[in-house]
Amino acid sequence: MAYTPQYYPGTSSxxxxxxxxxxxxxxxxxxxxxxxxxxTMGHRLPGADYPSTHPPLKEIGEPACPVRELVAPxxxxxxxxxxxxxxxxxxxxFGTSIPYWRSYYGAINxxxxxxxxxxxxxxxxxxxxxxxxxxKVIMDSxxxxxxxxxMKGCTVHGxxxxxxxxxxxxDMLARTEMGKDGNVYQVKDQVGIPLDKKLNLGKPMSEAExxxxxxxxxxxxxxxxxxxGARKMDEALEALIHMxxxxxKWGYRPE
Amino acid sequence: MVASSSSDTxxxxxxxxxxxxxxxxxxxRLLNDIYRCGGVRxxxxxxxxxxxxxxxxxxKGLPIEExxxxxxxxxxxxxxxxxxxxxxxxxxxGEEYIPKVEAACERALPFSFSIKRGRFFRETSTISDYAKxxxxxxxxxxxxxxxxxxKKDKLTVLSEPxxxxxxx
Numbered sequence: 001m002a003y004t005p006q007y008y009p010g011t012s013s014x015x016x017x018x019x020x021x022x023x024x025x026x027x028x029x030x031x032x033x034x035x036x037x038x039x040t041m042g043h044r045l046p047g048a049d050y051p052s053t054h055p056p057l058k059e060i061g062e063p064a065c066p067v068r069e070l071v072a073p074x075x076x077x078x079x080x081x082x083x084x085x086x087x088x089x090x091x092x093x094f095g096t097s098i099p100y101w102r103s104y105y106g107a108i109n110x111x112x113x114x115x116x117x118x119x120x121x122x123x124x125x126x127x128x129x130x131x132x133x134x135x136k137v138i139m140d141s142x143x144x145x146x147x148x149x150x151m152k153g154c155t156v157h158g159x160x161x162x163x164x165x166x167x168x169x170x171d172m173l174a175r176t177e178m179g180k181d182g183n184v185y186q187v188k189d190q191v192g193i194p195l196d197k198k199l200n201l202g203k204p205m206s207e208a209e210x211x212x213x214x215x216x217x218x219x220x221x222x223x224x225x226x227x228x229g230a231r232k233m234d235e236a237l238e239a240l241i242h243m244x245x246x247x248x249k250w251g252y253r254p255e
Numbered sequence: 256m257v258a259s260s261s262s263d264t265x266x267x268x269x270x271x272x273x274x275x276x277x278x279x280x281x282x283x284r285l286l287n288d289i290y291r292c293g294g295v296r297x298x299x300x301x302x303x304x305x306x307x308x309x310x311x312x313x314x315k316g317l318p319i320e321e322x323x324x325x326x327x328x329x330x331x332x333x334x335x336x337x338x339x340x341x342x343x344x345x346x347x348x349g350e351e352y353i354p355k356v357e358a359a360c361e362r363a364l365p366f367s368f369s370i371k372r373g374r375f376f377r378e379t380s381t382i383s384d385y386a387k388x389x390x391x392x393x394x395x396x397x398x399x400x401x402x403x404x405x406k407k408d409k410l411t412v413l414s415e416p417x418x419x420x421x422x423x
Contacts (some may be wrong), residue, residue, distance in 0.1 A: 155311055162273075166280050
């Protein structure tokens with residue numbers, strides 16, 4: 001019998017979405033051209049050669065090693081590409097993939113990558129051609145929404161802020177803009193350098209759609225606890241609340 | 256912003272908290288509506304910074320065109336907007352002005368908002384206030400309005416409005 005990994009417990013829509021992100025079984029919602037993804041990342045121009053940090057592995061002549069024989073290198077590693085990154089920030093207003101789930105997606109599904117999780121953003125580093133492939137899959141899928149998730153290489157402020165009037169996540173560097181046709185356009189790369197042309201990222205999700213696809217628990221969406229929440233109040237949650245209370249009121253002193 | 260006004264009752268302070276960040280156009284419409292209601296002694300607008308230049312990373316120093324020349328025209332004063340307006344705190348001359356402010360918000364804001372009463376402005380001076388303004392502060396309304404350590408003066412003084420939107 002083939003083994004089926006069990007990634008995450010629960011039956012609520014958030015639990016199901018979290019399982020989808022971890023398993024990599026995500027729905028493709030759009031098709032952003034590969035060149036646009038490369039331009040948004042801003043590490044190289046589309047069509048340019050991949051700069052390398054070492055010769056291709058075949059030319060190096062690797063030492064005899066059972067692990068190296070067992071594990072095939074990724075295309076980027078085999079070619080000696082540089083390590084580059086893509087970083088996303090997701091709005092807490094029903095953003096599609098909150099940081100830990102981007103990391104789970106990367107760690108489980110993307111070979112040769114280094115995911116990093118922070119409070120309001122998530123970065124994945126990998127060899128250049130590998131990270132371009134991974135980023136395209138992410139941006140084409142339900143893990144991305146042009147309004148509630150943005151690629152932000154720096155100045156990532158926005159995750160925990162209210163949305164703007166047009167429903168877009170706040171961006172201090174104004175990297176994306178809402179077009180008159182209802183599509184979101186990328187006007188700068190992920191570090192705020194203006195692009196020569198606007199890149200169409202497609203229409204943002206409606207609020208109902210975002211609530212359906214989000215991986216975040218919220219009291220006005222799928223609640224984490226409470227009478228209708230995804231979790232029943234149990235000993236662990238009570239202990240957590242007790243610790244929070246101790247920390248908040250008196251400083252955490254376990255004695 | 257400081258405006259002069261008088262009332263028979265005690266001043267009250269309120270905070271307007273919209274559910275979305277305001278565009279400069281909406282902020283201008285709302286602030287003008289509030290200003291025309293009269294009774295405003297102090298206004299403070301707060302929100303995330305809108306930098307004029309990229310401050311970090313490979314694009315450091317590049318101008319952010321979208322944030323250049325953001326100006327709010329309040330009454331006859333032009334105010335340079337440096338933040339995305341997310342919260343407005345007011346000191347009103349009396350309770351009777353609160354319904355007018357609520358009506359102004361309903362007119363100007365196309366989404367939900369909340370208004371709460373409280374104390375949002377400091378009344379006592381801090382050491383930083385003392386370092387900047389000295390011991391004798393002529394107009395104590397400036398306390399709690401701006402960061403005394405700010406490099407640029409962010410305070411604007413408005414005159415008494417000349418019309419009332421209730422008659423519209």
